[in-house]
Amino acid sequence: MLLLLPLLHFASVKLTLSLARSPENEVVVWLPNAVLLAALLHWRGRRGLAMAALTFASDVYANLPVFPATHAVLLSLCNLGEVTLAWLLMRRLGASPELERIQDFGRFLLAGPLIGALTASMMAGLALCTLDGVHPPYATLVLLWWFGDGLGLLIYTPLLLSFLRPASPRTSDWPQGAAMMAVTLAAAAFIFTQGDGGDLRPHVAMTPQLLLIPLLYIAARCSLRCTALAIALISLGSAWSVTTGHHPFGDASAHETILRTQEYILTLSTIGMGLAIMLGEQRALAHELEDKVRARTEELEASNRLLAQLSTTDSLTGVANRRRFDEALAREWARAQRTGEPLSLGLLDVDYFKAYNDHYGHQAGDECLRQVATLMGDHVRRAGDLVARYGGEEFAFISPAAGAEDAAALARTICATLQAQARPHMRSPLGVLTASMGVATLVPGKDDSPDTLFRLADQALYEAKHKGRNRVEQADAPVG
Numbered sequence: 001m002l003l004l005l006p007l008l009h010f011a012s013v014k015l016t017l018s019l020a021r022s023p024e025n026e027v028v029v030w031l032p033n034a035v036l037l038a039a040l041l042h043w044r045g046r047r048g049l050a051m052a053a054l055t056f057a058s059d060v061y062a063n064l065p066v067f068p069a070t071h072a073v074l075l076s077l078c079n080l081g082e083v084t085l086a087w088l089l090m091r092r093l094g095a096s097p098e099l100e101r102i103q104d105f106g107r108f109l110l111a112g113p114l115i116g117a118l119t120a121s122m123m124a125g126l127a128l129c130t131l132d133g134v135h136p137p138y139a140t141l142v143l144l145w146w147f148g149d150g151l152g153l154l155i156y157t158p159l160l161l162s163f164l165r166p167a168s169p170r171t172s173d174w175p176q177g178a179a180m181m182a183v184t185l186a187a188a189a190f191i192f193t194q195g196d197g198g199d200l201r202p203h204v205a206m207t208p209q210l211l212l213i214p215l216l217y218i219a220a221r222c223s224l225r226c227t228a229l230a231i232a233l234i235s236l237g238s239a240w241s242v243t244t245g246h247h248p249f250g251d252a253s254a255h256e257t258i259l260r261t262q263e264y265i266l267t268l269s270t271i272g273m274g275l276a277i278m279l280g281e282q283r284a285l286a287h288e289l290e291d292k293v294r295a296r297t298e299e300l301e302a303s304n305r306l307l308a309q310l311s312t313t314d315s316l317t318g319v320a321n322r323r324r325f326d327e328a329l330a331r332e333w334a335r336a337q338r339t340g341e342p343l344s345l346g347l348l349d350v351d352y353f354k355a356y357n358d359h360y361g362h363q364a365g366d367e368c369l370r371q372v373a374t375l376m377g378d379h380v381r382r383a384g385d386l387v388a389r390y391g392g393e394e395f396a397f398i399s400p401a402a403g404a405e406d407a408a409a410l411a412r413t414i415c416a417t418l419q420a421q422a423r424p425h426m427r428s429p430l431g432v433l434t435a436s437m438g439v440a441t442l443v444p445g446k447d448d449s450p451d452t453l454f455r456l457a458d459q460a461l462y463e464a465k466h467k468g469r470n471r472v473e474q475a476d477a478p479v480g
């Protein structure tokens with residue numbers, strides 16, 4: 001970067017001087033100072049001294065063929081002073097170096113093009129008048145220098161900064177920007193090459209003010225980078241035009257012509273860049289709001305999903321609650337009615353659970369219920385199966401497409417495993433925690449309802465309890 005900086009600076013001095021008006025080397029826009037200012041802003045002043053020294057050397061070296069050595073050194077000192085003052089003032093004013101907000105752009109305008117360039121122009125005017133004494137009047141010299149330097153900072157600092165930072169992925173405006181740029185440049189080429197001066201110039205010529213129209217379109221629709229680039233190219237075109245004998249701004253004295261051109265570029269750049277920055281800020285704000293809305297919507301959707309899950313989940317055991325059980329039973333019932341497949345339902349009731357609670361406490365009772373839920377979940381695992389806590393110490397499973405034998409076998413495995421886990425239950429005749437189950441299987445008929453299946457399973461459970469508990473009873477119903 002430190003090597004590239006003087007190269008870029010040197011090239012910009014040469015380009016500017018190639019567009020200067022002889023014999024006094026008056027320039028319309030002096031762009032090299034923007035190179036150092038953009039570098040200082042982009043790298044937040046890091047290696048500022050080295051950058052300043054390199055660009056100063058490049059400035060003197062590039063000026064030497066055009067000015068005597070004393071002039072070259074003094075003028076380069078003025079340039080360095082201008083950039084340093086602008087940089088320090090911007091820091092003092094708290095301007096963000098990105099220049100993407102209108103208040104930062106305003107502070108930059110004040111610090112660079114206004115105060116920095118004016119101070120340097122007064123110093124340079126003094127130096128030139130003292131050294132040569134034959135220049136245009138001091139005020140004219142100051143005005144020309146001020147406008148030239150001010151415009152250079154105004155146009156090229158934001159342009160270089162926009163190229164130094166990565167383009168925002170959102171401003172993929174290049175097709176539109178390129179099309180409008182092509183139109184603008186074609187129009188600029190036509191306007192700035194009209195006539196070759198003197199009598200041959202057409203009587204009715206197009207004025208450069210017309211370029212404001214496509215430029216405003218670019219500023220409104222494209223990025224600041226695109227707008228600054230368009231202004232930079234127009235400024236180069238107009239500088240070339242007035243220093244090569246064209247008269248896009250009408251007939252006037254040499255100094256007046258340069259001043260008219262500078263005023264024209266100033267109007268174009270303040271309006272164009274101001275608009276681009278203001279609209280860019282609005283767009284960034286809109287994107288920020290969109291992002292916030294999207295994030296909030298996602299949060300809301302996640303909360304809704306969680307809420308929906310919580311509203312159908314039993315908080316103690318984590319299995320489905322009564323509401324989800326009812327919904328699943330109705331759904332599976334309707335499906336079995338359509339397919340003609342059997343539907344099995346198992347009801348489980350923990351034996352002597354009141355006594356367990358009384359003996360071991362409610363918390364131990366809760367732990368028991370969690371154990372039973374886990375056990376059922378471990379065994380009822382076919383696709384479409386569901387385990388639910390029906391209420392209190394009662395659990396249920398729904399097993400679609402399972403025949404009576406399969407369902408009864410499943411229930412027996414659950415009861416046997418619970419007994420084998422041998423959780424002590426001092427108040428049960430069996431000494432360990434057990435459960436009773438009732439199982440029913442139906443191929444739903446047209447006139448049946450899920451209640452029929454539930455009633456059958458419940459009767460079977462009652463029978464299991466009645467027959468001594470820790471057993472599985474099957475409902476006497478037509479089975480599939």
Ligand SMILES: Nc1nc2c(ncn2[C@@H]2O[C@H](COP(=O)(O)OP(=O)(O)OP(=O)(O)O)[C@@H](O)[C@H]2O)c(=O)[nH]1
Pocket residue numbers: 316349350351352353354355357361362363364365366369391392393465469
């Ligand atoms: N710890 C705990 N106990 C519960 C919960 N829900 C219901 N119970 C208790 O479960 C017990 C159910 O007792 P009963 O309906 O009399 O049945 P049981 O003692 O198991 O007798 P049988 O079913 O005939 O073997 C009651 O004492 C309820 O307080 C719960 O969420 N946690």
